[in-house]
Structure formats: structure tokens, C-alpha cells
Amino acid sequence: MKAPAKINLFLRVTGRRPDGFHELVSLMCPVALYDNLTLTPAKQGIHVICGHPDVPEDASNLADRAARLFMETAIHESFPSVSGLTIQIDKKIPVGAGLGGGSSDAAAVLTALNRHRGYPLSTAALMELAGRLGADVPFFIQGGAALATGIGDRLEPFSHLTSWTALLVYPNVAVSTAWVYKNLNLRLTKDEKKLRKFHFKGRFFNVAEHLVNDLEPVTAKAFPVIEEIKRLLLAHGAAGAMMSGSGSTVFGLFETPGRAKSAYSALCDNQRSQNWTLYVADLLIHRPVIA
Template sequence: MQRALTVQAPAKINLSLRVTGRRPDGYHLLATWMQKVALYDTLELAVCSEGIHFHCAGAGIPDDRTNLVYRAAELFLQATQGRRGVPAAGIAIHLTKRIPVAAGLGGGSSDAAATLLAMSELFDCALTPDELAVLGLRLGADVPFFLADTPAAFATGVGELLRPVASLRGYSILLVNPGFPVSTRWVYQTFALTKKEDASNLANFQEGVVEEAVFGDSDAVMGPDTVLVNDLETVTRTRYPVIDRLKDELLRCGAVRAVMSGSGPTVFGLFDDHGKAEACRVACMPRFPDTYLVAPVEEK
């Protein structure tokens, strides 16, 4: 029986993100096009006799229950009591971070999903994809996407209702993080306040329904007329004008699209010319060390 496992957790970008409504419990409803990208955190997991032993070196990340990886391990052990094929009841996890924290790239959610998947294998639980998705949603709205065996998806609801689509092809993706964290909670709370008296953005949407104006009949193939928009930019760029400056710079460098990912502050540019993308990466790196030139994750 395998007792240790090393796994990689990819980042994601939101190619498009529309806020389509709000549930009575305060959670926002979304229609978003998500794509996994080849920027990875690494998790090393080993079964132990008892307890959760989590460590992340050098990233200033808490190693207690406030961390999503710890919470994912705790939730898994609680939910699989009596189902585990391994008698041990503990896990040791070492996380090596490469995805910037609080950056709109889903690093924490991806790490949590990787933890659930790895522990299901290590503890011989054979949880179904639906069972894993239920656990994942308790940790965060993006976790089901990272659990899904698809590189790209249209997501609705709070982000948990997934329609797999083809991965992006033919693009190099330049991620530029300006070097400061942004609270997702703050962005959504501020968005809600700014939209309280102006509900026009939300008026034509219903819970759980994909609005054709957002996704249309697209099979996720980028074309010259494809419109990418992130409603949350209106909040984040008001406090952080560097968002707009980065978008303009990426477009000047030759990106065919430049959009903020998630709640920010990372901005990404899609380049159909790898040479231009590399030149832009070289130009950005001295000012923004968290700059990465990556490829879309493709179908297996």
C-alpha cells in the first residue's frame, strides 16, 4: 500500500467572470470561464499514525486550521471514518508554494483539492467525484473546479456547477502579479455595496442558469470577437490603479487580451506570439518578480 505521494496543484485564470446575482445567504452567483495553467504548487504527503502535521517553508503561511490544506486534511479524516482502507489516522503534509498568495489564481483552493485527491488515494477510500466535490465545496467555491478532471470549464452557481469545455490552445499566458495580496472577501463585499442601488447588472439572471449573453454557444475557442470581462475589476482597480496600467502594458506588448484574474490583483495577457510574450516577461520581471510565462493545462 502506498504510504507517501507527491502531487502538483495548478493555478487557474478566470478568462471571463460575471457576477450574476446573490443568494439569500450572501454568496454571489457567478458565470465564469476558468482555465488551469501550468504554474504549480507542490505537496508532499505521507501517512502517519495520527494527527495532522502541516508545514509550508518560507511563505509566511499559517500551519494551523486557518490554512485550507490543513482544513482539507481535517475534513477528509472526519468524513472518511470507517471507510478508510488504511488503519492509520494521520497525515504529514509539506507544501512548497510557487503560486502567489491572495492573487486571484486559486492557489489555496488548488492546494486543498490536491490534498483531498491525494488523501483519497493514500487512504484507499475510493471516494467518488461527486463525494469529493461535496467535500470541496465546504472548503471553497473554486475547489470543485480543481477537483474536476478537466483543464477548463464554464462554472455557474457559486462556482460549483461545472460544464467542462476544451482547453485553450495556441496561446502563451503571461501572469503578472504586482506583489501585494487582495482579500477576496473584501472585493465581493465591496462589489455588493457598489451594486446595492444599481441592480442592472444582475436583473436578467436567475440562480443556477447560464446566461447565453455570457457564454453563448461557445466551445471555448478564442476568436477575434471573443469578449473577456471581469466584473470584479471595477472594485480592485479602484483601490489599485496598477491593474489598469498592467493591462495597458500587456496590450502594448502584443497581448491579444489582458484581464485581471479572479478578485485580483494578478493580471494575465494572452499572446498568440510566444516571442512577444517572452519579451514582455523580460520587461516586467525587474518591477514585478512574480511574473510567469505559462501554458494552458491541456486535456490528458
């Protein structure tokens, strides 16, 4: 299975709920940067294998949790169950980067197991399972660009997005999403929103006008490299640049793959001197067609 990364093209935090979670409005889009997962039936137990030092190989791994949840549900629903599974993850999406790699891996496991067992669970049932694992997991089940509301769990496909190529720059700084939200000043965010509120209904996304991320100031204050990367991307031809999610990856949007590749070449010196990792990836704006 190929599990794509995602970027947030728009992220507004609209409030905080009594349970501590934050309400938001976010336009998310998968991009063509993938983790590769190989699932192999085993006699018993769930086993995760991944060579990345920051990826756990125990039950705390979201892919592991996804497999266990699917199997428990399959047994409960009297569907044929898988007795065991080995999940091998070839990790290409950086960890703690705001690109949703763990959530995408979990979605890939759910999708693969459901397909392997002959689709015992409906799409709605699979989305419900995904929501129990994390707010971003249903997005990867659905595929394509989507407008997320609530805590990110209410999804509406977004068709008003044109093709772009992204240059992703990961400064090799892992950021805790929980820490970012804890340090978010919601009052200042609301004040700014009075001036820059965007209604998505029936409107095409405009890069120059609508790239907004309420979490960016929090992460950028702790890691000034965020602003440095944005300046470089804009200086090398990006139509717009912004941090994705809670960070630390910054992306620039380019009108053509050629322009993105030219910027990639120009930024390679910084990559070598500052240990940055760069990726050129097209936006995957359409929902995949599953046979």
C-alpha cells in the first residue's frame, strides 16, 4: 500500500471544546509523497517493522492500532478474521512534520485489510473506525482534497482546487502537535479572523489570498527556521508558502513541476548545510477511483 502525506492549505482554529479538543476549519489535500507499507499474514499477533528510529514498533504505532481495531470489529461482526499480521513500513514521510504520516499509515492498513477480506465493512463503517484512531485518519480513507470542520472529523470533498506542485522543506525538527495547541493564543487568533475570514462554499482556492495557518505563529516563534524557509521559497518563485499543520514542514506552491524542481535545485545548498530534507510532490486533488 502507498500511504500519501497531506498538507493543510488553510487552517483556522475557531474555538476550544470542553473536552480540550479544538474546533477548526481546514482545507487539506494529499500530496504525492508516500510511505510504503507491506502487509503479510502471520500466524498470530500484530508485528510492526520499521527501520526509522522515531517510529515505534509496538502497540503505540497507529498502524498497529488500526490493525487491531479492524480485527476486533471483524470478529464482533462475525466476519472472517485475520489471525495475525506483519506490517512493514518503509518510512518516507518525515515524523513530527505536520504531514500526517502516521494517520495515513493507519488509513492504509484499514483499507488494505478491508479489501483483503472482501470488503466486509462499508465505507461508512470504515470511516467510523478511522475516526476512533485520530481526527486525520478518515481524511486519508476518503482521499482527495477535503474541507474539514469540527475537530477535523467532519469532511466535505472540495472540488474547487486547481493543480499545483508543492516543494516541501522539512528542517529536521520534530514538533509536538499537543505542544502547539497548548501554546496557541486563541484570543489573538479570533481577533485576526475578523479581518481574514474565508468562506469556501462555491469558491476556488486562491493561493495568494487564502494561505492561512493559525498554528504557524506558535511554531515559528519557537523555530525561526520556519520563516527562513518561507522567504527562500517565495524568493525562488513559489506563488505562496506556508507551514503545514502544526509543523515543522513548510511548503511552497508552484504552477508547474518544472518551476518546483528549479527551486528544489536552488535550495539544495541549504539542504546540505542545514540538514534540511526537500521533496517535490504534486497535489492529489481528486478522490481515487477504487476498483
